[in-house]
Amino acid sequence: MASQTELQQLNDRLEAEAQQMAATDLASLMHAEGRDALVLKQDDLWVDITRQPIRTDSLDMLCALAEARNLAENITQLFDGTHINRTEDRPVVHMGLRHPDRHKSEGWKQLAEFAEQLRNAGQITDVVNIGIGGSDLGPAMLAQALGPACDGPRLHFVGNVDPAHIHDVLASCTPEQTLFIVTSKTFTTQETLANATLATSWLERHGMRSDEAMVAVTAAPDMANRWGIDKDRIFSFEDGVGGRYSVWSAVGLAVMIGCGSARFAEVLAGAYDMDCHFRTAPFDQNLPVIMGLLRIWHRQFMGRVSYGLMAYDQRLARFAAWAQQLEMESNGKSVDMNGQTLSHPAAPLIWGEPGTNAQHSFFQWLHQGAEIHPIDILVSRTPYLRGEDALSKDAHRQLVINAIAQAEALALGQKNPDNPHQHFAGNRPSILVSWDRSTPFAIGRLLALYEHITIVSGFIWGINSFDQFGVELGKKMARALDEGTGLSHFSKAAQSFMQTLD
Numbered sequence: 001m002a003s004q005t006e007l008q009q010l011n012d013r014l015e016a017e018a019q020q021m022a023a024t025d026l027a028s029l030m031h032a033e034g035r036d037a038l039v040l041k042q043d044d045l046w047v048d049i050t051r052q053p054i055r056t057d058s059l060d061m062l063c064a065l066a067e068a069r070n071l072a073e074n075i076t077q078l079f080d081g082t083h084i085n086r087t088e089d090r091p092v093v094h095m096g097l098r099h100p101d102r103h104k105s106e107g108w109k110q111l112a113e114f115a116e117q118l119r120n121a122g123q124i125t126d127v128v129n130i131g132i133g134g135s136d137l138g139p140a141m142l143a144q145a146l147g148p149a150c151d152g153p154r155l156h157f158v159g160n161v162d163p164a165h166i167h168d169v170l171a172s173c174t175p176e177q178t179l180f181i182v183t184s185k186t187f188t189t190q191e192t193l194a195n196a197t198l199a200t201s202w203l204e205r206h207g208m209r210s211d212e213a214m215v216a217v218t219a220a221p222d223m224a225n226r227w228g229i230d231k232d233r234i235f236s237f238e239d240g241v242g243g244r245y246s247v248w249s250a251v252g253l254a255v256m257i258g259c260g261s262a263r264f265a266e267v268l269a270g271a272y273d274m275d276c277h278f279r280t281a282p283f284d285q286n287l288p289v290i291m292g293l294l295r296i297w298h299r300q301f302m303g304r305v306s307y308g309l310m311a312y313d314q315r316l317a318r319f320a321a322w323a324q325q326l327e328m329e330s331n332g333k334s335v336d337m338n339g340q341t342l343s344h345p346a347a348p349l350i351w352g353e354p355g356t357n358a359q360h361s362f363f364q365w366l367h368q369g370a371e372i373h374p375i376d377i378l379v380s381r382t383p384y385l386r387g388e389d390a391l392s393k394d395a396h397r398q399l400v401i402n403a404i405a406q407a408e409a410l411a412l413g414q415k416n417p418d419n420p421h422q423h424f425a426g427n428r429p430s431i432l433v434s435w436d437r438s439t440p441f442a443i444g445r446l447l448a449l450y451e452h453i454t455i456v457s458g459f460i461w462g463i464n465s466f467d468q469f470g471v472e473l474g475k476k477m478a479r480a481l482d483e484g485t486g487l488s489h490f491s492k493a494a495q496s497f498m499q500t501l502d
């Protein structure tokens with residue numbers, strides 16, 4: 001680890017470099033000789049950083065920052081089971097779930113056997129996953145992302161405690177043909193238990209026994225059993241698997257039922273491929289390291305608050321929502337691992353919607369707003385469709401053309417000093433992430449890439465990216481309001497409002 005003085009000197013150089021790059025026209029950088037060397041490739045996964053406000057010197061300094069912050073040692077400890085989640089004294093183990101050895105494990109065999117038996121029996125037409133946060137966002141996003149690869153029962157994801165959520169899902173389900181998966185790492189989350197109770201009531205109203213139509217996925221099997229799930233209908237996973245990093249675990253059971261264990265294994269293989277790249281590629285060719293450093297570049301050195309993720313892929317419509325929890329629950333902190341206040345802000349606001357729809361919504365703000373907001377644009381270069389007819393292929397070509405056109409328009413702009421309303425300042429940066437086809441392997445690889453981007457920036461910032469104490473106060477106050485305890489602590493408005501609730 002570099003000394004404080006060396007780190008400060010490096011920071012000072014990076015700040016000076018950022019000021020210089022902020023004042024440099026992106027167009028001049030993009031047209032420079034050899035700029036296309038900044039399209040990094042890992043097989044068919046391409047990360048095009050040519051539209052970033054950087055030059056070779058900038059990247060060299062950022063890689064020097066990674067070295068100075070001991071990133072290589074952090075990555076080693078991430079994979080070797082060191083308890084790097086120091087505030088909870090836990091290792092970080094979700095990468096092990098996509099190692100090829102996983103398929104030899106008893107846990108995998110139980111999941112695969114259950115999924116294949118259910119798919120082959122054909123009795124279950126609808127699977128309802130009841131979960132929230134990482135017990136919902138990952139599996140819901142992955143199920144949609146896999147598109148036609150999910151050829152089994154219909155998958156539904158219920159998370160909100162708003163009863164309308166489960167009611168609207170169950171309106172299209174038949175009790176005798178519905179399986180509920182109650183997914184909760186802690187098996188204490190109020191929304192999930194409330195929805196599981198509503199599901200039980202729905203089953204019983206239709207003469208069904210919940211112990212036939214319900215299974216649990218959790219890291220707290222005793223809690224699930226005490227709640228009422230039979231031990232042999234509980235699929236457990238390790239405490240060292242963080243909620244927002246858990247889709248690879250039994251939390252992905254609904255998806256495995258939807259796509260089958262073989263295709264789910266392909267998703268894991270893609271993520272494993274990214275793990276191997278992350279562990280072995282030199283920093284200046286390492287996709288997660290470079291993208292994690294660019295998150296830091298924009299957030300800390302360019303002072304940009306938000307970071308948009310625009311997937312030009314309708315099946316990745318929930319990708320930004322998944323990445324929001326991933327980044328903002330991991331790095332949305334203001335102290336480092338040792339509890340020292342950070343000298344700069346950390347996680348950006350992650351947001352985004354699918355393209356091309358986003359172009360017809362908020363791209364006006366991106367193009368002509370006063371502030372610069374970096375984004376990633378993600379797109380597969382060829383469609384993943386059943387029967388890729390000529391018309392569909394052309395529509396996909398239009399999708400890809402729009403992705404490239406927006407990246408170029410944002411960066412190059414179109415100066416129009418005579419008519420300010422038609423003036424495009426440009427210098428809006430983006431990273432163009434593309435791959436061949438959205439196969440299960442490619443999707444798994446993409447998700448692992450974004451997990452590692454968050455982890456890299458957390459390591460370099462010295463943050464614990466694996467705890468989430470910030471979610472507890474709201475829950476505690478909700479419980480107090482529900483139980484009517486300590487109401488004097490609450491505002492007069494809240495106390496008055498509570499009196500209106502029966």
Ligand code: F6P
Nearest residue numbers: 133134135184185186189243471
């Ligand atoms: O409250 C936040 C959180 O703990 C997330 O970290 C987690 O993914 C979610 O709630 C659900 O938790 P559980 O899987 O334990 O129900």
